[in-house]
Amino acid sequence: MAENSFIRSSLLNRHGVIGLFSLRTGGISLPPFDSQNFGYALGDSDHNVDDNLDRLVEKAGLSRCPHQAVQVHQSETLYCSGDGIFHKQQSDILITDQLNTPLAIRTADCLPLLLADRQAGITVAAHAGWRGTVAGVAKEAVSQMVDRGAKVERIIASLGPCIGPCCFTIGEETAIALASCCQGATQFVTGSEQQHADLWQINQLQLLQSGLKKEHIEIINECTCCHPDRYFSYRRDSLSSGRHLGVVELSCKP
Numbered sequence: 001m002a003e004n005s006f007i008r009s010s011l012l013n014r015h016g017v018i019g020l021f022s023l024r025t026g027g028i029s030l031p032p033f034d035s036q037n038f039g040y041a042l043g044d045s046d047h048n049v050d051d052n053l054d055r056l057v058e059k060a061g062l063s064r065c066p067h068q069a070v071q072v073h074q075s076e077t078l079y080c081s082g083d084g085i086f087h088k089q090q091s092d093i094l095i096t097d098q099l100n101t102p103l104a105i106r107t108a109d110c111l112p113l114l115l116a117d118r119q120a121g122i123t124v125a126a127h128a129g130w131r132g133t134v135a136g137v138a139k140e141a142v143s144q145m146v147d148r149g150a151k152v153e154r155i156i157a158s159l160g161p162c163i164g165p166c167c168f169t170i171g172e173e174t175a176i177a178l179a180s181c182c183q184g185a186t187q188f189v190t191g192s193e194q195q196h197a198d199l200w201q202i203n204q205l206q207l208l209q210s211g212l213k214k215e216h217i218e219i220i221n222e223c224t225c226c227h228p229d230r231y232f233s234y235r236r237d238s239l240s241s242g243r244h245l246g247v248v249e250l251s252c253k254p
Contacts, residue, residue, distance in 0.1 A: 112246030
C-alpha cells in the first residue's frame with residue numbers, strides 16, 4: 001500500500017503490525033536530498049531531518065519517534081525500550097518486546113528487514129547490506145527473537161525496497177562471500193564478466209532456513225537504484241544520496 005511518503009507493508013498490516021518503508025517524497029529537505037531525507041551528517045540540515053521524522057510519525061500513525069542506532073554493516077543486536085532515541089551504540093539489528101516502541105533502520109540501497117511475532121509481542125528492524133547479509137543479519141534477527149520467546153512459525157517478515165540484481169554489480173570477492181553465506185545462495189549470484197547479486201532472495205533464503213514459512217515472507221520488489229523519482233540510492237548518487245527509514249511498531253497483542 002503506497003502513500004506519497006511511504007509504502008506500508010501489506011503483510012504486516014494484515015497481521016496488525018505497523019510496517020513501512022519511506023519514499024524520498026513528502027518531506028522538506030532541499031536538493032540533492034529532496035525531499036524526505038532521514039540521514040544526519042550528510043549535508044542536509046538537522047532541522048530538516050527532524051521535521052521529516054515528525055511528519056512521518058504523524059502520517060504513519062506511529063506512537064512516537066522510532067529508536068535508531070549507529071549502523072556498521074554487521075549483526076550486533078540492540079534491545080530498545082521507552083522513548084525512541086538515536087542510540088550511540090553500533091547495531092544493525094534493533095529488537096523490542098515492548099508495545100508502542102517503534103524501531104527504525106536507515107537505508108540507501110541496503111535491504112531493510114522488518115520482522116514481527118505479534119502474539120509474543122516482539123518486533124525487529126534490521127539493516128542488511130551485502131556485508132550484513134554475509135554476516136547473517138537475517139538469521140541472527142530470527143535467533144534473537146526466538147531467544148526472547150518468539151516462535152519461528154509465527155514470525156512474519158517484510159523485505160523492503162533495495163538495490164536490485166539489475167543494478168547491484170559486484171566484484172569477485174563480494175560474489176564469493178555472498179554465494180557462500182548460506183546454502184543455495186550461489187543461484188542468486190549470477191554473471192560471468194560482470195556479476196550481480198539478489199539481496200532479496202539471499203536474505204529470504206536465510207529466513208526460510210531459520211524456519212520461517214514462505215507465506216510469512218513479503219518482498220517489496222522495487223530497485224532503489226532504478227527509480228530516482230521514488231528512492232535515494234548511494235550506488236547511483238554517492239555522497240548526494242539521502243537516507244530512507246524502514247520502521248516497525250506493534251501497538252497491541254492479539
